[in-house]
Amino acid sequence: MNEKKKIEYYRQSEVVTQFRSRRFQGPAGKWVDETESRQSIQLLGDPGGRCLDLACGQGRLGRKLQQAGWQVVGIDSSGAMLKETRTLRVLGNAFHLPFQTSTFAGVASLRFLFHVDDPDPVFREVSRILVDGGRFVIDPLNWTIRSIFPGVFDGAGGRIHAWPENEMRARGARFNLHLERTEPLFLFPPSVLRFLPLPVVKFLESLAGRIHLTPSRYLALFVKGKAP
Numbered sequence: 001m002n003e004k005k006k007i008e009y010y011r012q013s014e015v016v017t018q019f020r021s022r023r024f025q026g027p028a029g030k031w032v033d034e035t036e037s038r039q040s041i042q043l044l045g046d047p048g049g050r051c052l053d054l055a056c057g058q059g060r061l062g063r064k065l066q067q068a069g070w071q072v073v074g075i076d077s078s079g080a081m082l083k084e085t086r087t088l089r090v091l092g093n094a095f096h097l098p099f100q101t102s103t104f105a106g107v108a109s110l111r112f113l114f115h116v117d118d119p120d121p122v123f124r125e126v127s128r129i130l131v132d133g134g135r136f137v138i139d140p141l142n143w144t145i146r147s148i149f150p151g152v153f154d155g156a157g158g159r160i161h162a163w164p165e166n167e168m169r170a171r172g173a174r175f176n177l178h179l180e181r182t183e184p185l186f187l188f189p190p191s192v193l194r195f196l197p198l199p200v201v202k203f204l205e206s207l208a209g210r211i212h213l214t215p216s217r218y219l220a221l222f223v224k225g226k227a228p
Contacts, residue, residue, distance in 0.1 A: 023190070027198040032190045036139065036217075037064045040108055043183060043221050044137045047071075048105035052129065054122075055094055055112035059085030065108060073104075095121040099129045107136045114141045114160040119171055127175040127224055136177060136222040140168055142214045144189040168220050177222040184208055184215035 024033040040061065044051070047069035053062035056074030058081050065087075066072045072087040075097065082089045092098045094112070107126050113119055126136050140163035163171075169179040186193065187208045193201045208215065 023194065025194060028196055028201045029194040031198055031201060032186070032193055033060065036110055036185060036190075037061050039183065039185060039219055040110060040137050040139065041065060041068050043181070043219050044106055044108055044135055048135075050104045051106035051108060052097075052099070052104050053087065054107055054109035054126070056085060056087075056089065057081045057111075059087055059089070061108060061110050062087040070106065073099075095125065097125045097129055101128050102131045104129050105131055105134050107134070109138050111139065113138050113163065114144075116161065119163065119168075120174065123171055123175040123177055126222075127177050130177075130224040132225045134224045136172075136224070138168075138220050138222075139185055139217055140164075140220055141217050144191070144216055165218070165220070172222045176225055178225075179220060180223045181221045183219045185217040185219050187213060187215050189216045 024030055037060065041064060044065075049071060051065055051070035051072050053059065053065060053072055053074040056062050056076050057078070059074050062072045062074045063086055074082070074085050074087050074089040075092045075094070076082050076085075076089070077091070077093055079091050082091060090098060107130060113122065116122060130136065141160065142164055143162055144160065165179070165182055172179055187205050193204070196204075207213075
């Protein structure tokens with residue numbers, strides 16, 4: 001399933017209706033939702049004006065960014081998803097953002113980049129719309145079942161891609177986006193965690209740093225124009 005087919009997939013009414021329940025159901029799913037949103041907003045830093053919620057879906061991150069004090073604009077290629085969004089929203093494509101140059105202080109994106117075959121166009125556009133010193137937070141994958149076994153999960157949105165830290169550093173630097181910091185997000189894939197009892201999830205995630213296992217997902221903070 002390529003990117004064009006994925007866009008069509010996330011426009012299907014059944015997919016939109018079941019989006020939250022398939023990812024954030026039950027206590028463990030809610031914990032995953034709250035954890036990734038909270039840590040992303042903390043890493044983005046103090047509100048500094050306009051923030052783009054890139055590939056915003058139904059706007060779950062954007063609402064929390066707005067509560068944190070950002071002036072949020074959400075963009076997604078699925079109009080059906082955008083109907084659920086409560087922030088200012090725009091129907092558009094992450095590879096050709098419909099915004100003027102240097103007009104955002106921040107960009108945040110969850111659960112998007114690992115769907116992209118080539119992240120360079122995304123980095124290029126994010127760099128273009130960010131002001132100097134602007135911040136960009138994303139959540140790349142190191143590993144997950146869907147990246148290891150391509151084709152098995154076509155019915156769940158298709159293959160996803162692992163982008164390790166060194167690869168992300170190099171990709172960002174091509175477009176004047178410098179990797180300033182990374183943080184582990186989930187030791188194990190949320191697609192597995194959401195089916196487990198919450199106490200088990202918290203125990204497994206507490207093992208981070210105590211066992212030699214690369215986190216499944218991590219957060220990356222890029223800053224425009226600031227070399228490490």
